[in-house]
Amino acid sequence: MFLSSIHNLMIGIVLLSNSKFKIMIKKLLFINIILFTLIFMHACKNDKQQSKEAKETTKKEVKAEDNKGLSDDAIADYIQKGVKIAKASGKTLKGKLIAAVDKGGLQNGINTCNKIAQKLMDSLSTKYNTKIKRTSLKIRNPKDQPSQDEIDVLVQFEKEVKAGKKVKPTAKKLDGGEVKVYIPIMIEKVCLNCHGKIGQELKASTYEVIKKYYPNDEAIDYSEGDLRGIWSITFKK
Numbered sequence: 001m002f003l004s005s006i007h008n009l010m011i012g013i014v015l016l017s018n019s020k021f022k023i024m025i026k027k028l029l030f031i032n033i034i035l036f037t038l039i040f041m042h043a044c045k046n047d048k049q050q051s052k053e054a055k056e057t058t059k060k061e062v063k064a065e066d067n068k069g070l071s072d073d074a075i076a077d078y079i080q081k082g083v084k085i086a087k088a089s090g091k092t093l094k095g096k097l098i099a100a101v102d103k104g105g106l107q108n109g110i111n112t113c114n115k116i117a118q119k120l121m122d123s124l125s126t127k128y129n130t131k132i133k134r135t136s137l138k139i140r141n142p143k144d145q146p147s148q149d150e151i152d153v154l155v156q157f158e159k160e161v162k163a164g165k166k167v168k169p170t171a172k173k174l175d176g177g178e179v180k181v182y183i184p185i186m187i188e189k190v191c192l193n194c195h196g197k198i199g200q201e202l203k204a205s206t207y208e209v210i211k212k213y214y215p216n217d218e219a220i221d222y223s224e225g226d227l228r229g230i231w232s233i234t235f236k237k
């Protein structure tokens with residue numbers, strides 16, 4: 001294309017300086033313009049084709065990276081199963097927590113939570129033949145530390161909550177072949193008794209007890225509607 005334009009330019013110069021070859025050169029110029037147009041069109045078409053191909057490859061790559069060959073239907077199935085397990089686990093945990101608070105106040109609730117939360121996750125994991133975990137960007141129990149894939153999801157969910165969107169459960173196939181489902185956990189009013197702001201919903205005396213069990217606690221300062229964390233349910237391959 002570049003050569004063709006130079007060629008055109010040269011012919012133009014010759015045309016101006018030598019009128020004897022005017023007709024012949026005019027013919028040549030005509031051929032050249034056609035040639036130039038054809039090359040230009042071809043280049044354009046190539047560009048379009050290339051960008052289309054690039055788009056398709058990126059799409060494929062993104063899909064492969066996210067789901068590693070799992071179909072959208074399979075992912076939706078996993079999400080459905082994960083949500084069921086998280087709901088059942090949450091119900092069990094909440095039931096035990098409320099019963100404990102009813103019986104012996106918040107202090108008893110904390111004590112019970114401390115005793116049962118991890119064990120419950122383990123026994124439910126066995127029951128459902130999955131790994132059930134609760135995690136957050138601000139954790140209370142150091143055993144609930146998020147892994148990198150969980151941090152990525154938590155950051156994404158956090159962004160969505162801040163943008164006023166309703167966060168939906170999501171799933172990913174990991175490098176090892178297992179599928180992980182991530183389900184948002186939101187802060188409700190009742191949670192503020194133990195995860196709210198100190199001196200407000202979270203009484204200083206309650207927090208003293210929490211600090212005894214969890215000296216490195218980070219899981220406070222939440223407000224209603226905040227993202228507290230996620231359920232992370234791992235299905236073995």
Ligand code: HEC
Nearest residue numbers: 109110113114117118134139140141144191194219228229
């Ligand atoms: C009676 C106090 C109390 C209340 C009320 C409470 N929590 Fe907690 N929460 C705890 C304690 C204690 C732990 C640490 C449990 C453990 O040792 O595994 C915890 C841990 C968690 C975790 C696991 C992640 C981490 O930080 O270790 C999540 C998620 C969580 N709470 C969410 C909630 C939500 C949502 C509510 C309201 C529906 C709630 N909590 C209400 C005391 C409470």
